[in-house]
Amino acid sequence: MTPLAAKDRQDEVQRRGRGLGWMSLGLGVAQLAAPDTVRRISGVDDSATSRAVVPLVGVRELVHAAGLLTSRRKSAWAWTRVAGDAMDLTALGIALARRGGSRRRRLLAVTGAIAAITVVDLLTAVQATRKKDVGSGPARKGGSMELTATTTIRKPTSEVYAFWRDLENLPTFMAHLEQVRTTGARTSRWTADAPFGKDVGWDAEITEEVPGEKIAWRSTGNADVPNTGSVRFVPAPDGVSTEVHVVLAYDIPGGTIGKAVAKYFGEEPHQQLDDDLRRLKQVLETGEVVRSDGAPWGKRARKEFPQRPAQPLSDAELAKGADA
Amino acid sequence: MRANTWAGRNKVEVRDVPDPKILNKRDAIVRITSTAICGSDLHLVDGYVPTMQDGDVMGHEFMGEVVEVGSGVAADRLRVGDRVVVPFPIACGACAACAAELYSCCENTNPNAGIAEKMFGHPVAGIFGYSHLTGGFAGGQAQYARVPFADVGPLKIESDLTDEQVLFLSDILPTGYMGAEMCDIQPSDVVAVWGAGPVGQFAMDSARVLGAAKVIAIDKEPYRLRMAEEAGHIPVNFDEVDVRSRLLELTGGRGPDKCIDAVGLEATHGSAHIAAYDRIKQAVRSETERPHALRQAILSCRSGGVVSVIGVYGGLLDKFPAGAWMNRSLTLRTGQCHVQRYMKPLLERIERGEIDPTRIITHTLPLDEAERGFEIFKNKQDNCEKVVLKP
Numbered sequence: 062m063t064p065l066a067a068k069d070r071q072d073e074v075q076r077r078g079r080g081l082g083w084m085s086l087g088l089g090v091a092q093l094a095a096p097d098t099v100r101r102i103s104g105v106d107d108s109a110t111s112r113a114v115v116p117l118v119g120v121r122e123l124v125h126a127a128g129l130l131t132s133r134r135k136s137a138w139a140w141t142r143v144a145g146d147a148m149d150l151t152a153l154g155i156a157l158a159r160r161g162g163s164r165r166r167r168l169l170a171v172t173g174a175i176a177a178i179t180v181v182d183l184l185t186a187v188q189a190t191r192k193k194d195v196g197s198g199p200a201r202k203g204g205s206m207e208l209t210a211t212t213t214i215r216k217p218t219s220e221v222y223a224f225w226r227d228l229e230n231l232p233t234f235m236a237h238l239e240q241v242r243t244t245g246a247r248t249s250r251w252t253a254d255a256p257f258g259k260d261v262g263w264d265a266e267i268t269e270e271v272p273g274e275k276i277a278w279r280s281t282g283n284a285d286v287p288n289t290g291s292v293r294f295v296p297a298p299d300g301v302s303t304e305v306h307v308v309l310a311y312d313i314p315g316g317t318i319g320k321a322v323a324k325y326f327g328e329e330p331h332q333q334l335d336d337d338l339r340r341l342k343q344v345l346e347t348g349e350v351v352r353s354d355g356a357p358w359g360k361r362a363r364k365e366f367p368q369r370p371a372q373p374l375s376d377a378e379l380a381k382g383a384d385a
Numbered sequence: 386m387r388a389n390t391w392a393g394r395n396k397v398e399v400r401d402v403p404d405p406k407i408l409n410k411r412d413a414i415v416r417i418t419s420t421a422i423c424g425s426d427l428h429l430v431d432g433y434v435p436t437m438q439d440g441d442v443m444g445h446e447f448m449g450e451v452v453e454v455g456s457g458v459a460a461d462r463l464r465v466g467d468r469v470v471v472p473f474p475i476a477c478g479a480c481a482a483c484a485a486e487l488y489s490c491c492e493n494t495n496p497n498a499g500i501a502e503k504m505f506g507h508p509v510a511g512i513f514g515y516s517h518l519t520g521g522f523a524g525g526q527a528q529y530a531r532v533p534f535a536d537v538g539p540l541k542i543e544s545d546l547t548d549e550q551v552l553f554l555s556d557i558l559p560t561g562y563m564g565a566e567m568c569d570i571q572p573s574d575v576v577a578v579w580g581a582g583p584v585g586q587f588a589m590d591s592a593r594v595l596g597a598a599k600v601i602a603i604d605k606e607p608y609r610l611r612m613a614e615e616a617g618h619i620p621v622n623f624d625e626v627d628v629r630s631r632l633l634e635l636t637g638g639r640g641p642d643k644c645i646d647a648v649g650l651e652a653t654h655g656s657a658h659i660a661a662y663d664r665i666k667q668a669v670r671s672e673t674e675r676p677h678a679l680r681q682a683i684l685s686c687r688s689g690g691v692v693s694v695i696g697v698y699g700g701l702l703d704k705f706p707a708g709a710w711m712n713r714s715l716t717l718r719t720g721q722c723h724v725q726r727y728m729k730p731l732l733e734r735i736e737r738g739e740i741d742p743t744r745i746i747t748h749t750l751p752l753d754e755a756e757r758g759f760e761i762f763k764n765k766q767d768n769c770e771k772v773v774l775k776p
């Protein structure tokens with residue numbers, strides 16, 4: 062599978078996980094708020110046991126919902142739904158064996174619906190589990206990875222273009238870069254920041270430039286992590302701002318460097334580029350990357366939460382600086 | 386320095402922490418002379434706002450004297466020695482949100498914008514002492530605070546008004562005022578305000594200043610209702626009367642023209658069953674709010690009216706009366722206050738004597754007694770309405 066198709070599928074699994082979460086929420090609320098209606102529709106309104114069971118199932122659904130809606134690890138929570146389905150099917154089987162007539166017809170319909178839902182749950186659980194194995198997809202195993210991000214900056218296109226075209230500015234906001242040095246009109250030498258890969262560096266050349274509109278570049282020679290990038294600058298509809306559209310693609314090797322890069326991008330590779338562009342916006346609009354006590358290290362702030370407490374830094378902490 | 390810190394759910398603790406330092410060029414350090422405890426702090430202490438950490442310095446309502454400025458702060462904007470009130474949202478003054486005076490939605494001041502984006506769809510501004518979701522900035526219940534973008538937010542006080550008269554320009558006075566302003570008040574309007582806490586009191590005063598015909602205060606604390614009544618508003622105790630019937634009575638059956646929710650996500654309910662329902666749902670995380678006041682405001686408001694929400698909500702709520710809202714052409718308006726927008730005009734109103742912010746102060750304590758301050762404010766002991774802390 063191509064990396065992009067794999068990514069689409071992961072998105073679809075996340076989306077479906079969330080969808081199932083909302084469904085659990087709806088079911089849980091219905092079973093708790095109107096248990097008698099649920100019992101009638103299911104054809105078990107003649108049983109005293111069901112009076113106790115339906116609200117319990119409702120509580121269980123709320124637990125599924127909380128997990129699926131709030132956790133990033135959809136796989137474990139999707140499996141809890143599969144287990145729940147198995148419980149429901151068993152209970153329905155017992156109920157079916159004891160009933161006839163219209164109650165049996167209603168029970169059969171509900172059983173059919175639950176069986177169909179079980180298939181979706183199983184599929185989601187299996188795919189979510191597989192997704193976890195893949196980790197950040199191509200980054201973990203080596204392969205190519207494409208990232209896109211966009212932001213709007215309240216400065217004219219000419220200014221945003223000029224800032225980016227001076228490639229030596231890139232490390233002020235791009236977390237994975239330590240330094241970019243211009244070596245010619247279109248050539249430059251890029252050095253990675255340690256978390257991305259210690260001692261990783263590469264030469265790059267600009268492959269296309271349209272002043273005020275577009276810049277594209279690619280690594281040249283024997284780069285450790287061959288990569289290409291492009292950025293487009295589009296006037297925003299407000300007449301004062303610039304939309305910045307960035308595409309980066311990496312050919313991630315196997316081995317130690319590949320591992321470091323995979324670790325750098327983590328579970329959500331897009332987050333890195335989104336944050337890069339937030340910092341670009343801060344630098345251009347306010348002059349600097351904004352620091353807080355919880356996240357005092359600007360682009361070296363690696364972890365959003367938990368971070369250091371929102372409490373002033375001691376002299377020692379300030380002198381020590383960010384963890385590499 | 387000494388600072389009041391979050392020490393886990395239901396616990397604050399005054400501790401020794403390092404003095405703040407300049408981290409960005411446009412920072413200033415302020416020596417705090419007065420600071421306050423806010424209803425929003427209660428949401429943090431009660432554990433309803435995620436991403437708090439042990440040791441976070443609390444507080445977002447503070448003022449004091451500038452003792453240091455960064456190299457990027459122009460001298461004509463702010464100098465050492467200036468006396469300033471600091472607005473609670475941190476705003477850059479340069480992004481599209483700031484250009485539109487939507488300061489609490491500033492696009493540049495939250496270093497943790499990524500988490501905020503996940504929670505809210507789009508990020509929100511940094512806020513002092515108000516969780517890592519809003520940036521992880523140390524707050525102002527302390528002897529000193531670092532104030533980023535000091536050339537944008539802080540309001541210089543050049544007259545001899547007391548701290549008590551201007552401190553609340555940092556948050557609750559502009560917040561109450563914005564609550565009333567969002568109502569687009571007409572001279573014939575009856576305005577009902579849910580919550581007679583500090584924010585509610587200022588929403589009532591502002592509704593009066595903006596020309597409302599009648600202002601109604603809804604709460605269950607007799608002493609808070611008495612305070613509202615003394616200021617000329619009509620009290621309704623939701624523990625004693627049915628709010629809906631009483632509002633119909635007070636408005637000739639029309640319902641209030643404009644309704645303000647100054648309660649937020651920890652509302653209580655007169656009926657134990659309904660209160661329990663929402664508490665359970667909150668506990669199992671299938672909703673994060675207890676929106677009794679909001680529900681009641683929507684159902685009570687006259688058709689075509691405005692429901693203005695300044696009480697804080699953080700996540701998801703249940704049983705939102707969408708039918709009433711849609712079918713009766715209600716307008717719902719809300720926001721964390723864009724404090725910077727209101728500071729100057731409200732300072733002028735204070736100078737002219739149109740609003741007296743000091744009327745709500747019931748307790749003044751040394752910073753070291755912050756813990757006790759939180760306790761009496763939260764539990765409504767000793768007729769506590771608003772606590773000012775002196776570092």
Ligand SMILES: NC(=O)c1ccc[n+]([C@@H]2O[C@H](COP(=O)([O-])OP(=O)(O)OC[C@H]3O[C@@H](n4cnc5c(N)ncnc54)[C@H](O)[C@@H]3O)[C@@H](O)[C@H]2O)c1
Pocket residue numbers: 423424425426427428556557560579580581582583584585603604605606609623647648649650651652653654677678694695696697720721722723
């Ligand atoms: N939008 C903003 O920018 C902003 C700024 C500051 C505060 N706030 C929020 O405003 C709200 C009020 O703040 P505060 O400092 O006045 O807090 P507070 O806790 O002192 O006041 C809340 C009041 O609401 C009353 N109340 C509870 N349930 C009620 C109900 N069902 N109906 C009517 N009244 C009810 C309580 O008895 C209490 O008196 C909080 O949610 C706070 O976070 C918002």
Ligand SMILES: [Zn+2]
Pocket residue numbers: 423424425426445446473556557
């Ligand atoms: Zn406040």
Ligand SMILES: [Zn+2]
Pocket residue numbers: 476477478479480481482483490491492493494
């Ligand atoms: Zn801004």
